[in-house]
Amino acid sequence: MLRDLHIQNFALIDELQIQFQPGLNILTGETGAGKSIILDALDMLLGGRASSDFIRTGKKKALIEAVFEFDNDEIEKLLEEMGIEFDSHQLLLSREITESGNNRLRINGQLATRKMVSTLARHLIDIHGQHEHQTLMHKHEHLRLLDEYGGKEVENLKKKTAKLYAELSKIKRELKSLRQNEQEKNQRIDLLKFQIDEIDKAQLKVNEEEELQNRRKILINAEKLFKNAGEINQLLSGDGYEVCGIIDLLGRLLKNLEDMSKIDQNLGSVREMVENAYYQLEEVSYEMRNYTDGIEFNQEELMNIEERLSLINNxxxxYGQTIEEILNYRQKIGEELSSLTHSEERIEELESKLIEVKKKYCETAIKLSKLRKEIGLKFAWKVMRELNELSMPNAKFVVQLDWQESDDGVEIDGISYKYGPDGLDQVEFLISPNPGESLKPLVKIASGGEISRIMLAIKAVTVGLDQIDTIIFDEIDSGVGGETGQRVAERLALIAKEKQVICITHLPQIAAMADTHFHIYKEVKGSRTSTNLVLLSEDERIEELARMYGGTEIAAAMEHASAMLKMARKKKAAL
Structure with a gap:
């Protein structure tokens, strides 16, 4: 829901800070006090087109900020997709409007586009009046709302339809791939055969390259290894040196220690250490002689390794960065080649399956469509009953379900129809507000008051079905009063039990039902006029209702306003 709205240097507003509450929030004030300015600011914040004309005279920029609280998985998903960080179920939107036109939108402090904000706004707020954020003005929302109204039965059929659609799409994709023209197919087969043959001839083995690299290193450095191994042998044995080798010297050392330990047994451990070293070095000498004998200066083997490594690198x-990747690619193209060479059999199999799945899809989609028609009649009847209560007794409301013909569709009774995961139906709400007028889409209704009352009727029927927490009604009282105004007020209060409702009104009957009541007024200081707002206390509400009620008898108006508040409290308690 909308918690806080901050507006600065916008039109007649110097600075406003509005803290909206759950339930029914009412905004009242004299005509021209600036009620519509607040909605204009909110519209721009939610992605509407900004204009520097709205910047307050004498200021360089305007700022609009709002804090929303939400508990909506779809909003979380959108924020994650947009890369917007959020720590809690709060969302801060801000918009800066400058004279230069360099307007900045931010979501939780991160720069954002109008499209990003507009997408989020559709899940945050519904504005019913002259603004663009009315979800029911988007045709695709009509199908969603009708299906939600239909409950579990519709939901189950939709899931089954979506599953069959996904299966159909998969079969069609595979068929399209298999039905590529014969020349392309043959070219692909030739290429795959060449690649498979090239890889198979190489007879690659996992880890082979590492082993070759190690052997290559040894062969390249054979001379150095031979020289170093020979020198080690000479140092150990003394061959080629005028002095004794290390082993001979250790032998003398060991002999001396043996003689000494016979006299002093404390030297026994030292003798053992030297003895171990003597035998270990003898073993080293033996290993190094064998190693030296095994060193080859094999130029032919080196050339073979170089050729093998060159083949692997090629x-x-x-086909891949490693031998393992090359072998995986070989397996993949082998499967593709098998599929292509046996494509005729696979095509026949898929075509048969396609017919079977299409039949199941059509049966399920037709069943879903019939159910929607039944639900649509009930839904339309309830909406018209609400419209009758809202002083639109002659209004006609229809849920129109159409099937759209398509060349690439599913065939039913010899006609091909467009189909999708939601079924065959194209759903749209149509309305005729007055006698003699033809049915038209909701979006073509010109009167803001009519739109608001139609939306109020639909919301009264569908309250609790969607996840949008905040609904704003503007001009909802246009052309109504008396008993009808009271009915409008009661329906607003009923919706406010489930949603946060913000309503701008001139009717005291509606204002009396408020859970939170704000008064908007103009104030002149010096040569400057500004729009201000105040949260009304109980006594101030009575004064404001008396003003709205009108008349010359102030005492009578105050008494009537007080009685109206008492009656409103009883009405709300009974809802």
Whole structure:
């Protein structure tokens, strides 16, 4: 819901801070006090087109900010997709409007586009009046709302329809792939055969490249290894040196220690250490002699390794970064080649399956469509009953369900119809507000008051079905009064039990039902006029209702206003 709205340097507003509450929030004031300015600011914040004309005279920029609280999985999903960080179920939207036209929109402090904000706004707020954020003005919302009104039975059929649609789409994609023209198919087969043959001839083995690289390193450095191994042998044995080798010297050392330990047994441990070293170095000498004998200066083997590594690198450039990736690619193209060479059989199999799944889809979609028609009649009847209560007794409301013909559709009774995961139906709400007028889409209703009352009727029927927490009604009292005004007020209060409702009104009957009542007024200081807002106390509400009630007898108007508040409290308690 909308918690806080901050407006600065916008039109006649110097600065306003409005803290909206759950339930029914009412805004009242004299004509021209600036009630519509608040909605204009909110409209721009939610992605509407901004104009520097709204910047207060003498100021360089205007600022609009709002804090929303939400508990909506769809909003969380959108924020994640947009890369917007959020720590709690709060959302801060802000918009800065400058004289230069360099207007900045932010979501939780991060720069955002109008499209991003507008997308979020459709899940945050419904504005019914002369603004663009009315979800019911979007045709695709009509199908969603009708299906939600239909409950579990519709939901189950929709899931089944969507599952069959996904299966159909998968079959069609595979058929399209298999039905590529014969020349392309043959070219692809030739290419795959060449690639498979090239990879198979190489007879690659996992880890082979690493082993070759190690062997190559040894062969390239054979001379150095031979020289170093020979020198190690000479140092150990003394061959080629005038002095004794390390092993001979250790032998003398060991002999001396043996003689000494016979006299002093404390030297026994030292003798053991030298003895171990002596035998270990003898083993080293033996291993190094064998190693030296095994070193080869094999130029032919080196050339073979170089050729093998070159072949592997060539295959890596074509088919993968590693031998394992090349072998995985080989398996993949092998499966594709098998599919292509057996495509006729697979096409026949898929075509048969396509007919079967299409039949199941059509049966389910037709059943869903019939159910929607039944629900649509009940829904329309309830909406018209609400409209009758809202002084639109001659209004006609129809839920129109159409099937749209398409060349690439599903065939029913010899005609091909467009189809999708939601079924066959194109759903749209049509309205004729007055006698003699033809049925028209909701979006073509010109009167803001009529739109608001139609939306109020629909909301009264569907309250609780959607996840949008905040609804704003503007001009809802246009052309109504008396008993009808009271009915409008009661329906607003009923919706406000489930949603946060913000309503701008001139009717005291509606204002009396408020849970939170704000008064908007103009104030002149010096040569400057500004729009201000105040939260009314109980006594101030009586004064405001008396003003709205009118008449010359102030005492009578105050008494009537007080009685109206008492009656409103009883009405709300009974809802």
């Amino acid at each position: 295959l890596k450039r074509k």
